[in-house]
Amino acid sequence: MSDRSYEVDFGAEEPTGAELERLTRAGAGEVERAAEAALRPKGLGDFIGQPQVREQLSLVLDAAAARGKAPDHVLLSGPPGLGKTTLAMIIAHEMRSQIRITSGPAVQHAGDLAAILSSLEEGEVLFIDEIHRMARAAEEMLYVAMEDFRVDVIVGKGPGATAIPLELPAFTLVGATTRSGLLPAPLRDRFGFTGHLDFYTVADLQTVLVRSARMLGMEASETGLQEIASRSRGTPRIANRLLRRVRDWAQVRGTGVVDLPAARSALEVYEVDERGLDRLDRAVLSTLCTRFAGGPVGLSTLAVSVAEEPETVEEVAEPFLVREGLISRTPRGRVATADGWAHLGLTPPDGTLGF
Numbered sequence: 001m002s003d004r005s006y007e008v009d010f011g012a013e014e015p016t017g018a019e020l021e022r023l024t025r026a027g028a029g030e031v032e033r034a035a036e037a038a039l040r041p042k043g044l045g046d047f048i049g050q051p052q053v054r055e056q057l058s059l060v061l062d063a064a065a066a067r068g069k070a071p072d073h074v075l076l077s078g079p080p081g082l083g084k085t086t087l088a089m090i091i092a093h094e095m096r097s098q099i100r101i102t103s104g105p106a107v108q109h110a111g112d113l114a115a116i117l118s119s120l121e122e123g124e125v126l127f128i129d130e131i132h133r134m135a136r137a138a139e140e141m142l143y144v145a146m147e148d149f150r151v152d153v154i155v156g157k158g159p160g161a162t163a164i165p166l167e168l169p170a171f172t173l174v175g176a177t178t179r180s181g182l183l184p185a186p187l188r189d190r191f192g193f194t195g196h197l198d199f200y201t202v203a204d205l206q207t208v209l210v211r212s213a214r215m216l217g218m219e220a221s222e223t224g225l226q227e228i229a230s231r232s233r234g235t236p237r238i239a240n241r242l243l244r245r246v247r248d249w250a251q252v253r254g255t256g257v258v259d260l261p262a263a264r265s266a267l268e269v270y271e272v273d274e275r276g277l278d279r280l281d282r283a284v285l286s287t288l289c290t291r292f293a294g295g296p297v298g299l300s301t302l303a304v305s306v307a308e309e310p311e312t313v314e315e316v317a318e319p320f321l322v323r324e325g326l327i328s329r330t331p332r333g334r335v336a337t338a339d340g341w342a343h344l345g346l347t348p349p350d351g352t353l354g355f
């Protein structure tokens with residue numbers, strides 16, 4: 001199972017500026033990994049945004065610590081990039097325990113899950129990302145493991161098969177999902193705490209970027225970071241990625257400072273417009289308006305027109321475009337809104353906005 005799960009040690013310190021310089025000399029790949037690790041907050045007090053989830057989770061962890069027991073199982077839901085994995089690591093850090101990390105697609109057999117569960121230690125955290133994609137057989141085994149801290153190992157086949165119960169140490173399961181509606185009710189109900197992560201405000205993202213710029217040792221202006229935050233689609237992961245790309249532009253073509261001119265110029269190079277739309281977003285919106293007169297048009301037809309898979313358009317581009325009010329889903333297909341036409345600087349034909 002070493003290729004499907006791994007442990008994280010929280011004993012390591014965050015790399016200092018001098019350490020990052022040493023890593024830079026050692027290799028770009030190593031410094032990028034160190035930078036990524038440094039940007040993750042280690043404690044709840046350092047986690048920015050999601051105040052309601054932080055407060056609720058703090059109560060769960062503090063109460064469990066006072067009782068001297070492992071916290072209830074935790075389910076974290078929400079769009080990608082909002083901090084579900086980071087919160088799982090924070091839970092382990094606050095519990096002073098190790099974390100075992102795997103993903104739903106990697107657990108395709110009950111034996112896979114049994115191997116992971118049987119190797120857990122007392123108080124350890126098991127984090128399963130995209131938990132809704134687990135195989136059904138493994139999922140049913142997880143029910144008993146979560147409730148009774150045991151698994152039944154089947155020995156033999158057919159009428160002579162025997163179930164041998166294997167006791168497990170008390171552990172905390174942290175599940176993460178981007179599609180909570182796909183979780184079966186029996187699994188969802190076994191979590192003692194459920195937290196939903198929402199998109200970040202520009203102000204919270206700017207706070208995230210201030211911390212990230214400090215951790216990466218880069219010089220940045222308030223207006224530059226605000227510009228990056230406003231184009232980050234409410235997602236810290238995107239904000240940190242854009243920050244590193246703006247830093248690259250500033251070092252190669254600018255003054256070395258992440259300021260407003262550098263942010264605007266770099267994001268133009270990387271095709272991220274003032275509302276955060278990237279190449280795929282604009283391709284979908286532009287095709288919908290210019291080739292299909294604003295719609296309605298079916299998902300498959302729209303995907304073929306932009307040379308992408310329907311799943312990519314539906315799961316990557318559409319959620320943001322719908323949230324921004326640039327397109328709308330109707331029973332007859334996708335349609336462009338008045339705001340979508342205006343964003344492209346186009347005038348909709350008469351009668352196309354009557355949906």
